[in-house]
Amino acid sequence: MKKVFIYFFVFLLIFFLLPAMLTKRNSEVSARVPDDNVEKNEETKNNNEYDYKNYGTIKLLHQDTGEVEEVALDTYLCNVVSAEMPADFELEALKAQAVVARTYTIYKIQNKKHENSDICDDSSCCQAWVSKEERFSRWDEDKRESNWDKIEQSVNETKGKIITYNGAPINAFFHSNSGGTTELPVNVWGGGSEYPYLQVVETAGEEGYTQYSSEATFTQDELIEKLKSKYEDITIDFNNDDDLKILDYTDSGRVKTVKFGNHELSGTETRSLLDLRSTNFEIIKENGNIKFSVKGYGHGVGMSQTGADSLAKEGKSYEDIIKHFYVGVEISDVNSL
Numbered sequence: 001m002k003k004v005f006i007y008f009f010v011f012l013l014i015f016f017l018l019p020a021m022l023t024k025r026n027s028e029v030s031a032r033v034p035d036d037n038v039e040k041n042e043e044t045k046n047n048n049e050y051d052y053k054n055y056g057t058i059k060l061l062h063q064d065t066g067e068v069e070e071v072a073l074d075t076y077l078c079n080v081v082s083a084e085m086p087a088d089f090e091l092e093a094l095k096a097q098a099v100v101a102r103t104y105t106i107y108k109i110q111n112k113k114h115e116n117s118d119i120c121d122d123s124s125c126c127q128a129w130v131s132k133e134e135r136f137s138r139w140d141e142d143k144r145e146s147n148w149d150k151i152e153q154s155v156n157e158t159k160g161k162i163i164t165y166n167g168a169p170i171n172a173f174f175h176s177n178s179g180g181t182t183e184l185p186v187n188v189w190g191g192g193s194e195y196p197y198l199q200v201v202e203t204a205g206e207e208g209y210t211q212y213s214s215e216a217t218f219t220q221d222e223l224i225e226k227l228k229s230k231y232e233d234i235t236i237d238f239n240n241d242d243d244l245k246i247l248d249y250t251d252s253g254r255v256k257t258v259k260f261g262n263h264e265l266s267g268t269e270t271r272s273l274l275d276l277r278s279t280n281f282e283i284i285k286e287n288g289n290i291k292f293s294v295k296g297y298g299h300g301v302g303m304s305q306t307g308a309d310s311l312a313k314e315g316k317s318y319e320d321i322i323k324h325f326y327v328g329v330e331i332s333d334v335n336s337l
Contacts, residue, residue, distance in 0.1 A: 050159035053335045055106055060129070061117035068117045076129070077101050077155045078148075083123075083130040084174075085305050087139070087147035090312030093305070094154035096321040099331070100303055101127060103162040103172040106334060110169065163322055164332040165197045172326070177211035178203060178304035179280045179296025182325065187250040188268055188279075188299045198301055199327045200252045205310030211297040212306070214277045218290050226273055227260055236261035244290070246283060254279040254300065268299075302326065 058076055060069045077098055085097045104127055109118045113126065121129035136144045163170050173185070182201050185191070206212050218226070220238050227234045237243045247257040247264065255267030267279035278296040285291075298304075303325040311321045319331050 051335075052160065054337070055109065055334055058105060058109065058119060059117040061114055061120040063120050063122045063125070073102070073105065074155050074159060077105070078151050079129050079131065079135070080105075080127055081154060082132075082135045082148070082151045083128040087143075087150055089305070089309040091150065091154060092312040092316065092318045092321065093308040094150065095158050095318035096303065096308045096312075097174070097305065098154045098158045099161045099163060099318060099322060100172045100174050102158070102334070103164075103169050104174075106162055106337075107169045107171050158318065160333050160335060161331055162334045163326055163329050165326075165329050167332075167337075169337070170197055170326060170329060171195060173198065173299070173302030174325075175296075175298025175300055175302065175304060177206050177209055177278075177297040177306045178300050179212065179278060180204070180206055181252045181280075181300075182302065182304060183250065183252045183254055183279075183300030185301050187252070187254065187256065188301055197326045197329050201325060201327070203304055203307035203310060203324070205313070206296075206304065206306050208310070209306040211277075212295060214294045214297070216274060216276055216292045216294065217286070218274070218292075220288065220290065223274075223290050227263075227265075230273060231260075231263050234261055234263050238285070238290075244283060244285075250279075252280075252300065255281055258283070 052073060055073055057070055058073055060071050060076060061067075062069065080101045081094060081098050084101065085094055087094075105119055108126060112118070114120060120126045132148065136148070139147050163172055180202060182199075182203075184200060185195050185198050220236075224234065224236065243259065243261045245259055246255050247259055250256045250267070255270065258265050258267065258270050260270075265273070267281075270276070271279045271281075274292065276292055277294050278298060278300060280295040280300070282293045283290065284293060303322070307325070308321045311324060312318075316324070322331065323329060
């Protein structure tokens with residue numbers, strides 16, 4: 001009888017308790033699997049971060065103080081993109097701007113202009129830059145965080161990407177609004193055709209932006225006074241149409257040469273002296289005044305920012321936008337240099 005009781009007890013142990021113990025152990029093992037996956041996912045995420053081999057940090061010269069700051073490249077680019085392009089532009093346009101700005105930065109590093117730094121924060125010399133704090137102060141409070149997140153996204157989603165031609169970074173010029181057609185660099189700065197990727201290209205949709213058109217009106221005396229800042233002997237007979245007229249145009253339709261009385265000025269010089277937004281202008285005599293009706297904003301070379309936004313609204317990617325404005329280029333990883 002005693003043996004029967006022992007056998008019965010062993011039977012209960014095997015039949016009920018052992019499966020329960022195994023089930024508990026398997027549950028504990030299963031409970032650890034998600035944690036392992038989380039660790040693996042986190043590791044994968046970290047591995048997706050772009051590892052800059054040579055250009056991870058730059059030396060930025062602040063022109064107003066003379067201070068040289070060492071800063072992470074993509075941190076610097078967030079400040080550049082926020083200074084150069086409105087945050088309410090399409091994301092793909094902002095991404096194009098981020099790649100253009102990164103390319104321009106690498107080009108400047110390889111072709112140094114400043115002795116103890118790679119690039120400066122002066123847009124008239126290198127590339128515009130604004131601190132995050134200053135940028136926030138110019139945005140409405142309810143848009144600050146979302147705007148900055150969008151800027152960071154444009155930079156982070158293009159990490160390491162630059163524009164190359166024949167394997168080298170291009171001199172990635174850009175401007176605000178082309179007035180519908182971009183310009184050749186030779187017509188702006190002279191020289192030879194050293195930038196084959198910068199050609200005349202057309203872009204539709206730019207007329208919908210405030211940068212597309214502007215006017216500058218001068219009295220006859222005001223016009224003479226502005227021109228005399230450089231040409232003291234200038235005289236214009238405003239009753240003679242041949243004394244004030246455009247003589248010829250560039251291939252893009254911009255003004256190449258203007259006759260002002262006894263002087264002939266280039267379109268770029270005229271733009272500078274009269275503070276016009278571009279060299280794409282008409283001259284109109286109106287009620288005794290001289291009006292310059294202007295299309296576009298900027299030198300017109302390279303990528304038009306409003307043109308980029310217009311293309312993005314059509315569904316174009318940042319790669320499409322870049323290859324529209326820069327002819328024969330590739331989107332490359334900076335580590336391939």
